[in-house]
Amino acid sequence: MSMKKNYVVETIRKTQMLELLASGQRLDGRTPEQHRPITLKVGVIQKANGSASVTLGNSEVLAGVKVATGTPFPDTPDKGLLVVNAEILPLSSPYAEPGPPSEDAIELARVVDRGIRESEMVDLTKLCLIPGKTVYTVFVDVNVMNVDGNLFDAMSYAVVAALRSAKMKKFIVKDDKVEATDEMVPIPVEKIPVSVTLARIGESLVVDPNAEEEGAMDMRITITTDDEGNVCASQKGEAAGITPEHVLQAADTSIMVGKEIRKTIIEATK
Amino acid sequence: MIERKQVIPGDVITRGDFQWGSYIEKRGDEFIALRVGLAEVGREGVKLNPLSGPYLPHPEDQVIGKVVDINGFGWVVDINSSFDGFLPASFVFGREFSPSTHDLTTKFGVGDIIGARIESSERSRDPQLSIRGHGFGKIDRGEIVKISPTKVPRLIGRRGSMINLISERTGCDVKVGQNGVVVVSGPPEAVGRAVNVIKMVEEAAHSADLMGRVDQYLGGVEDGA
Numbered sequence: 001m002s003m004k005k006n007y008v009v010e011t012i013r014k015t016q017m018l019e020l021l022a023s024g025q026r027l028d029g030r031t032p033e034q035h036r037p038i039t040l041k042v043g044v045i046q047k048a049n050g051s052a053s054v055t056l057g058n059s060e061v062l063a064g065v066k067v068a069t070g071t072p073f074p075d076t077p078d079k080g081l082l083v084v085n086a087e088i089l090p091l092s093s094p095y096a097e098p099g100p101p102s103e104d105a106i107e108l109a110r111v112v113d114r115g116i117r118e119s120e121m122v123d124l125t126k127l128c129l130i131p132g133k134t135v136y137t138v139f140v141d142v143n144v145m146n147v148d149g150n151l152f153d154a155m156s157y158a159v160v161a162a163l164r165s166a167k168m169k170k171f172i173v174k175d176d177k178v179e180a181t182d183e184m185v186p187i188p189v190e191k192i193p194v195s196v197t198l199a200r201i202g203e204s205l206v207v208d209p210n211a212e213e214e215g216a217m218d219m220r221i222t223i224t225t226d227d228e229g230n231v232c233a234s235q236k237g238e239a240a241g242i243t244p245e246h247v248l249q250a251a252d253t254s255i256m257v258g259k260e261i262r263k264t265i266i267e268a269t270k
Numbered sequence: 271m272i273e274r275k276q277v278i279p280g281d282v283i284t285r286g287d288f289q290w291g292s293y294i295e296k297r298g299d300e301f302i303a304l305r306v307g308l309a310e311v312g313r314e315g316v317k318l319n320p321l322s323g324p325y326l327p328h329p330e331d332q333v334i335g336k337v338v339d340i341n342g343f344g345w346v347v348d349i350n351s352s353f354d355g356f357l358p359a360s361f362v363f364g365r366e367f368s369p370s371t372h373d374l375t376t377k378f379g380v381g382d383i384i385g386a387r388i389e390s391s392e393r394s395r396d397p398q399l400s401i402r403g404h405g406f407g408k409i410d411r412g413e414i415v416k417i418s419p420t421k422v423p424r425l426i427g428r429r430g431s432m433i434n435l436i437s438e439r440t441g442c443d444v445k446v447g448q449n450g451v452v453v454v455s456g457p458p459e460a461v462g463r464a465v466n467v468i469k470m471v472e473e474a475a476h477s478a479d480l481m482g483r484v485d486q487y488l489g490g491v492e493d494g495a
Contacts, residue, residue, distance in 0.1 A: 008336060008337075008338045008348070008380055008381050009381055010336055010381055010382075010383055010414060011379065011381040011382050011383065011410075012383055012409070012410065012411060012412060012414070013414065014381065016413075
């Protein structure tokens with residue numbers, strides 16, 4: 001029995017998709033700039049410092065935040081640690097297999113991590129206790145529960161919401177020793193980065209591709225923007241190239257769509 | 271009137287001397303159900319129509335599949351089952367097929383939808399497909415609808431009565447695979463109506479006088495238009 005690696009889109013379905021896109025429509029009835037409905041719930045895991053569950057259409061992810069203390073990296077002795085990790089569960093899709101993380105899962109975690117890090121969402125300098133010795137370590141672990149395309153954005157929203165709603169134990173430094181207190185404080189979150197992924201199918205760019213559109217896309221680009229509309233991070237995927245016009249168009253669309261989604265995240269994490 | 275009764279695995283459907291179909295085991299003179307479904311005893315013997323379940327390939331079944339991979343010797347076809355079908359290149363190019371001279375992609379590419387017949391289905395190998403015969407091969411237009419494979423007999427109807435009614439009334443060409451894949455082609459509005467009625471048949475598959483309901487649904491739309 002051969003292993004199924006990827007979702008193959010039927011040729012006749014792709015033809016329909018391209019015909020509709022030529023007139024600015026999509027198979028599921030959305031416009032090219034429209035994302036699928038987002039639901040965002042925080043505090044879904046009681047034992048975690050912070051958590052969030054996000055559905056983006058039928059894609060579903062669950063994020064959990066764990067804060068502890070540890071030693072900093074040698075090159076950043078005065079900064080706390082932030083590690084974002086992703087796991088695509090075998091039950092999430094017929095194409096996901098158990099075992100070490102797949103290439104897709106690694107890219108997913110890297111792209112989301114980069115968006116959070118480069119936007120300077122979390123002020124890592126505030127997470128330092130004793131420079132070079134002890135800092136706060138923030139681990140964000142994400143499980144993908146269901147795959148229906150665009151995991152980048154779903155995961156990014158879950159991580160941002162989980163970090164925004166997280167409460168960590170406050171540590172104090174006494175006689176060069178770190179001591180835990182009973183006080184719970186929020187993680188020093190400064191900004192709200194929003195990631196928006198676009199796929200190029202034929203000559204059209206579409207926001208938030210679903211699994212079918214991802215199966216038919218030639219190229220995808222994920223752009224993360226911050227509150228002021230600055231582009232903080234981006235990642236291009238798949239084999240086909242991208243024109244400079246499309247890069248600019250994608251950036252503009254990300255900023256525009258991102259503004260709207262940022263409101264949703266603020267509303268859910270109030 | 272054929273008597274239908276609901277059965278669960280282990281139920282004795284009937285006793286006696288009959289022919290029997292899938293999902294039934296004969297022990298002594300008892301016919302025992304292996305699945306949840308509707309059992310009937312008629313002139314054709316003992317039959318069990320399961321209420322749900324995946325598609326299990328049987329030889330001579332006509333299926334609609336999607337090419338998901340090509341290797342040197344043939345096409346791997348997703349037939350909506352737990353098994354992938356395999357269509358050997360020699361069944362398409364003939365006896366003189368050689369991997370070095372024939373390009374398989376000229377016939378079918380990845381993503382193409384094909385109508386095929388199950389040639390053989392053994393437990394030790396993937397089911398083999400064939401496209402020999404009338405009406406098989408590439409399907410290059412239409413809307414794909416998936417229904418539960420257990421509802422396919424209802425969609426086809428007695429001697430194709432249901433499917434003929436749907437295609438006559440909507441003016442669409444409807445191809446039904448025994449694996450639950452249906453391809454509808456025709457003018458866009460007609461395709462929409464045909465898809466809706468196919469979904470209705472799937473949902474209301476157990477109801478009595480399904481034919482009448484379909485007739486009314488399609489007739490009603492025509493009157494209203």
